[in-house]
Amino acid sequence: MSTQTLPGFDLAKVRADFPTLHQEVNGKPLVYFDNAATSQKPQLVIDRLDQYYARENSNVHRGVHTLSQQATDAYEHTRSLVQQMINAQHQHEIIYTKGTTEGINLIAFSFGQKYIKEGDEIIISTMEHHSNIVPWQLLCERTGAKLKVVPIFESGELDFEAYKNMLSEKTKLVSMVYISNSLGTINPMPEIIKLAHERDIPVLVDAAQVVPHMAVDVQELDADFMVFSGHKMFGPTGTGILYGKEKWLNDLPPWMGGGDMIKVVRFDHTTYSDLPHKFEAGTPNIAGAIGLGAGIEYINSIGYDAISAWEHELLAYGTEQLGTIPDIRFVGTAKEKASVISFLIGDIHPYDAGTILDQLGIAIRTGHHCTQPLMHHLQIPGTMRASFAFYNTKEEIDRLVEGIHRVKKMFG
Structure with a gap:
């Protein structure tokens, strides 16, 4: 997993606290990027x-x-x-x-x-x-x-x-x-x-x-x-x-x-x-x-300073890496952003992309995200959305990028 660079923040230890993260989905290690919908729970809450x-x-x-x-x-x-x-x-x-x-x-x-x-x-x-x-x-x-x-x-x-x-x-x-x-x-x-x-x-x-x-x-x-x-x-x-x-x-x-x-x-x-x-x-x-x-x-126990700092790194890294994908369109490019990246890939429907990513063990959210008037204003049916929490890693973002390349290849 990623070696983090933040003093006092042990990413490996944090990930160990969340049992849901340590499983396979469709034969692949789970990548959970649907945190804006709901977060995973640490063992102490359970x-x-x-x-x-x-x-x-x-x-x-x-x-x-x-x-x-x-x-x-x-x-x-x-x-x-x-x-x-x-x-x-x-x-x-x-x-x-x-x-x-x-x-x-x-x-x-x-x-x-x-x-x-x-x-x-x-x-x-x-x-x-x-x-x-x-x-x-x-x-x-x-x-x-x-x-x-x-x-x-x-x-x-x-x-x-x-x-x-x-x-x-x-x-x-x-x-x-x-x-x-x-x-x-x-x-x-x-x-x-x-x-x-x-x-x-x-x-x-x-x-x-x-x-x-x-x-x-x-x-x-x-x-x-x-x-x-x-x-x-x-x-x-x-x-x-x-x-x-x-x-x-x-x-x-x-x-x-x-x-x-x-x-x-x-x-x-x-x-x-x-x-x-x-x-x-x-x-x-x-x-x-x-x-x-x-x-x-x-x-x-972790502190908002560490949480915000690591998620800011994930947002910056995710935006940079996803930005290398041809035909990507970011939806939401405000100067001040939280750790959410919404995007579209060419003419590929978000639901189709999300279904294929799920087969690769990658969980993102697709659709209108309960903001239909916003999507109507933007004249799009919905987006693909990757939302990060402090337990996510840069390697997981790399897997998302690889997965999207697979999606693009399947749709020619």
């Missing part, structure tokens, strides 16, 4: 899930017995880890969800119910994931509000002047992706938020593709809301986080009713729990939240 179900299995917040206390402590420990990771001011500003999609839907429902009316405007961008488009469309259908879309340049960079001119007294919320899952573009989120706040417009940040790769400080960003998923950051599926400023979360109505989000229930009225439980109705994904905590601890 073990933590097993420990909960084998020794601690109990409901949280509802029992005085030992197992319930142990489960509650572990469950709330993850909330503390998330608070520290994103530097939230208060632990109760951390709301558990089942993923980025649920977090956006929660805000679309609760914020929309209280603040959005006919004629109001919500701003998103052309490069948004479906999960940051459809909930706002549904809200606009319910209320008569309008969805405004910021255009992008051919490079995949946001048209910031267009965004600036789109803000008005009608704008009630900006909801935008920090890093594009399809293009790898890193948007100028501090400036996006600053400009909105000059007009007292709150901003929701889709950070699903950020937290696996680089540190985020919500207080420094001054984000009003931020959402992300656990399964993309080496934790279990069905886990996610909504961060919200205390003033907003206290002000918004709950979006689900049930157990654990109430103080007193009577048939004539109900009073709701304080944060964060107001937004956490029902028995949660306890094991998932505890496993997410293990994933965060794993990230902390």
Whole structure:
């Protein structure tokens, strides 16, 4: 495997922590380049899930017995880890969800119910994931509000002047992706938020593709809301986080009713729990939240500086090596990019290329990547996408390049 050049970062040791990487697919050693869809899990996360179900299995917040206390402590420990990771001011500003999609839907429902009316405007961008488009469309259908879309340049960079001119007294919320899952573009989120706040417009940040790769400080960003998923950051599926400023979360109505989000229930009225439980109705994904905590601890053990540095090397090397392939077209060439490379090869359909690469043991993502409006804007059906994590190697990139040459040869 690659000999890494980063002090304190042992790539071979890191790879040994991820059991999924050490297998063959179709008789070939697995190359996993689909990290933007979901990341692999280190053994300690898998073990933590097993420990909960084998020794601690109990409901949280509802029992005085030992197992319930142990489960509650572990469950709330993850909330503390998330608070520290994103530097939230208060632990109760951390709301558990089942993923980025649920977090956006929660805000679309609760914020929309209280603040959005006919004629109001919500701003998103052309490069948004479906999960940051459809909930706002549904809200606009319910209320008569309008969805405004910021255009992008051919490079995949946001048209910031267009965004600036789109803000008005009608704008009630900006909801935008920090890093594009399809293009790898890193948007100028501090400036996006600053400009909105000059007009007292709150901003929701889709950070699903950020937290696996680089540190985020919500207080420094001054984000009003931020959402992300656990399964993309080496934790279990069905886990996610909504961060919200205390003033907003206290002000918004709950979006689900049930157990654990109430103080007193009577048939004539109900009073709701304080944060964060107001937004956490029902028995949660306890094991998932505890496993997410293990994933965060794993990230902390490596450090975002090392993660970002190695992934930057992989991005640079991958872009250089793939760039040697005749007829390649990169889709998304922003100056500021994360470790995602989307591309097309001549007239070869992405699905055909992806199927052949799979026979060579190479897992990439093909298609529209849940960004159909973006692909429509670019006038393409989809792309091939290789997305890297810190456990990937330059040798794996070499195998991808060799595989694409095989694809090209098969299609003449």
